């Protein structure tokens with residue numbers, strides 16, 4: 001089966017062995033092992049499922065068939081939850097109630113679970129349906145709503161003065177939503193070999209005085225090579241097309257991205273009962289379409305590891321060749337828990353949806369607060385006038401013969417703009433993101449190093465190496481090309 005005829009990696013993919021990891025859970029009812037009741041709902045205080053009759057709590061079970069030793073990964077292993085979405089797949093599933101025998105219709109557009117109308121038993125869909133609604137694993141909510149409310153209140157409270165007045169009036173954490181967002185978790189068993197040149201600072205010195213003052217740098221140029229094995233554990237990427245669009249002008253999706261990482265090592269086998277009382281957003285992106293982005297991010301992580309190993313090159317590294325090979329990978333579809341506050345700001349005919357998000361495992365919080373732009377402009381202008389005038393006065397009355405002083409004047413002249421930029425970024429957090437290249441778990445082994453002195457360079461004018469590229473990322477910029485897109489569902 002191949003519905004992606006233009007995939008350039010097709011040959012490669014065909015040669016790889018794809019192993020399916022099956023979820024053993026069946027549809028219908030999960031019953032309490034102590035008393036047999038089907039009334040199993042999540043306890044928001046512990047994240048575990050609890051029987052509403054006998055109050056027994058259960059630990060979730062790990063998904064079977066997942067390879068733990070990432071060094072053993074060869075080819076591709078994929079959870080059944082990562083299967084392509086079939087356009088027009090039926091969202092409605094009919095189940096036979098295990099308690100009373102009635103036929104119960106579950107519309108998975110609303111939720112993958114429902115109560116039997118006759119006996120009130122909870123019925124749930126746990127095996128795969130081809131609409132992206134059922135993942136392989138889930139990480140249950142562990143942060144209670146009150147804690148998330150407090151986090152959101154604190155975050156917004158610290159951004160009160162310049163907040164938009166309508167927002168201030170309407171802000172309440174009463175209606176925050178617990179949402180399971182869809183992600184793909186990717187493990188990689190990889191090999192990387194990077195080679196290029198690096199510079200190490202030997203000394204810096206200043207010559208001349210006054211306006212002719214100049215700083216020079218002496219540096220040693222090396223040939224650098226890093227050749228190593230690397231395993232990468234649970235690279236986490238959004239699988240809803242809305243959430244993937246982190247530069248959107250209408251939704252602050254980068255906020256939700258930035259509260260990663262999650263403790264994904266504690267994911268358990270998916271069971272629909274965990275969703276009771278929470279919302280969920282459905283996966284609408286095919287995992288195959290994410291392949292280029294995943295490969296690029298895995299490579300970025302390896303590149304970051306090489307940089308971490310070559311800290312000696314404090315003026316930078318210019319990699320000239322970057323070989324990267326994925327020997328094996330493992331893919332699982334997951335639901336991860338987020339408490340979400342959202343607020344729609346309307347400016348004329350422009351609408352921006354601001355989020356404040358709390359990671360419901362680690363409590364990491366990030367948000368975007370709408371700004372009172374006229375007030376911020378006014379204060380920035382006042383600062384600009386006062387500091388600019390002061391700067392001008394000092395500039396005219398002080399003999400300028402010093403670099404440091406010129407920088408001081410420059411700061412004074414730009415004070416209003418600097419203030420504006422500082423407040424804007426503090427309230428809106430537009431550049432907040434999950435620093436995947438650093439925050440994803442990894443293990444480097446069999447490191448082989450080449451560090452060969454090539455040249456003593458003297459009298460360089462740049463404080464950093466020219467053409468350095470050790471910080472360039474490709475995964476962030478890799479767009480996800482969708483084959484088709486019809487539905488975006490947020491319930």
Ligand SMILES: [Zn+2]
Nearest residue numbers: 032035051054
């Ligand atoms: Zn029970």
Ligand SMILES: [Zn+2]
Nearest residue numbers: 097100116119
């Ligand atoms: Zn029933």
